[in-house]
Amino acid sequence: MVWRGDVGIITTRIDSDGDENLIELWGRSRENESVLLRIHGMQPWFEVCPPGRWNGDFSSLEGRLHQLENHEEVTHVTGPVEKWTDLGYKPVWKAYVSKPFVVPGLRKELSGRWYILSGDIPFANRFFLDGDFAIHVSVTAKETYSENGIDIVADITLDDVEQCQGFPVPWKILSFDLETSIAESTILCAAVVIEDRGTGIRTKHTFSGDEAGIMADLTNLVLDSNPDIITGYNIDNFDLTRLNDRMAHLSKRGDWQGKAELFGWGRVNRDEKEYRRRRDGLIPKRGATRAWNISGRCVMDCWWQARQVLRPERETLSFVSKLLFPDDDERHKMDIDASKMDEEWANRPDEVLEYCLRDAELPLDIMAEIQAVRRCEAIASVSGVSLDTVANGNTSQRIDALVIKAADRSNIGVPLTGSADAKEGQITGGYVHDVEAGLHPWVAILDFKSMYPSIMIGNNICYTTRVDQGSTDQPLEDEELFVSPTGAKFRHPSQRQGLIPLLLEDLMAQRDANKAALAKAKDPVSKSFYDQMQYAVKILMNSFYGVFASGFYRFTHRDLGSSITAWARHNIKKIIQRLEDEGHGVVYSDTDSIFVSVPLVEGENQVEKMIEFGHETAQRFSEDSAILEFEKGLSAFFSHGAKKRYIGQVVWPNQELMIRGYETQRTDSFAYLTTGMKRLFEHILAGEDEETIAYSLEMVRAAKAGEIGVRDLILSKSCKGRWDKRKAKWIFTEDYANPDSMAQVRVAKQILAKGLPFTPGMKVSYVVENATEKPMRVRAWYEEEADSYQYDVQFYAERLATALGRVTEAFGWNAKELLSGNRQTSLFSF
DNA sequence: AAGTCTACCTAG
């Protein structure tokens, strides 16, 4: 029976064990079926061309070509086709090979005789590249069957797949949590909550009893419920790692069946062959990266998603929950002491199970609230990759998906990653204008629309358009070139349209289309959809510059990044100069923005004057590919004189307090300072100078008097470190020159001493007990011990005075004076 | 007390 369906692709792998090389794609259909597509008929290949400049002498290649054709791993060779490379046009042969995994060896073997192209592209990516597909596809299958709990398994070819409009995939998400013994590191109990986004139903499960039984039941639930996405809080570093360790502990070496029973979460046959796969197999694996790999499923750690979206001051599950659901006490009441888990489990197992279940469900609430999956889906849709590649991949992979496709279509050779010359040191970045200290009334903020992408488009900046002395491909004699302030030259689009500028133009058009659709959308579902899409396009466009300015990306050259920023500096400095020549004060500028004083008018209509001035000025200085926009209007702007630190009272297009850089924005500050400083800023922008000083003095006084609740004094900082497998201990010396002089490392060690989990890169929280000791004495923060903290009153008072004093100095009070509570009369004060 | 160095986090 013919099956037709729209499918969202979770992840891919290759199956090259048989005669054929299959690409396997796991997904979920619009109709809520689990799907496995097995793509037949594709063959792995790479390309070769003569190294160096091509001299047209085909006869010199005959021997090499013959050797290539007769290589035992090479099935056949086609070509040559003329392709563009960074040394000019060259003849390119395509070598088809028996198996994808022979390519790395061949690459090495041939490297002296040939220049290799397209030789490091994972074979499974060919599905997206050759088919021009993204995460959502439409499939027609003549027949299908069920296998391994998957509803629809279809053997098809690329021709049976078509592009598909985005649709909300009814993902099935499994969230889990383990409670573990501190003494033994065994698993005491587990909980799972499964969300079916098709039906909207959640089911809850708890597991206790002997450890092997818990793991086996958990595995059975994974297989029976067959989820697409596995989540939980910090599962990458904790829960999955622990399951893996316990599997190793509880099963004998080589007992693949025993291991599969305990942790065989993969969506594949339960046999030894699948067990033996190094990745994408029966048993979840973590390679060199942080990301876990489970065949057929996508691991999406709620902690990682939440930190990226929310940037929380602290990163515990309970903190993030309170941040998102402040009114919901049930969700975050704390009644189990995790540092005494063994006792808790012995004394009141029911409560521990309930606690465990709650911590399994919260990640689902958090993921839904921050729309983590939809966000990934939108980026996957725009860049043309699977869900897993967005959730667990890197920026280069997203850019690759777009650029390689475009290169293949235009006969541009695809160089290997790392083939470019290394960058010599850093390139120069954006220009930051000195900020004039003090309060400035009426400031218009103008900024360039998508500055770096526009510069790339406007000057046709691309790997494929850069003029290189060493290339056989030189511009026409009368060709108009774009010459960057660094001297780098780029071809004219009439002669060669760059791939990147073309892609960026397309993305800009997509963004405009999505924005237009968003404006027209009536129901919340489509509104959210178009908003996600336009945002995904924006994210993707902005990541182009970074990738092309990096030292290792395949399509880069050091002149690209430095030309982009050089043009940016040139453009913005020119406009600042012209504004100043006209008598307009430029208060500040950073990279793509200009803060300009609005001429004052008599009477009441200063806001209207600012709007008119903002729009008029922006338009006047706009050029074709450097469009300046009036972004915000401020009634007041203040900075104490440091770059990247300022505040503003926005009055157009809406009313808001805008703060950049200051302690209020920093997650390594403490609540008493951030909330107080925000209040201070409101006084400053309202022109309430006396209140500004009085408020600052009161804050410092209260701190000195020890009147602040310790919860408002918790500091938080990320801590690195790594687990040394051989020594079986945590080491910090790799990441820190002097680890024990760093407060966060000392805190991490306290956490570890308590037997609590520590995740490298995660923030740790602490209170300063005594800063007169060097290094200062700090105590890790545990909510359960909240009542027992002593803090260093003088330390907090000084830190407050320092931060507030920088600001109040503009009003005549410095840090020292805030601390003492009175102003020293200087010799010159009268 | 001033300067150097490492580290963190932010703006864009």
Added chain:
DNA sequence: TTAGCTAGGTAGACTT
């Protein structure tokens, strides 16, 4: 901090 980039401010430990 999962091969995007640079500019910049600040804290704290330590040295001179």
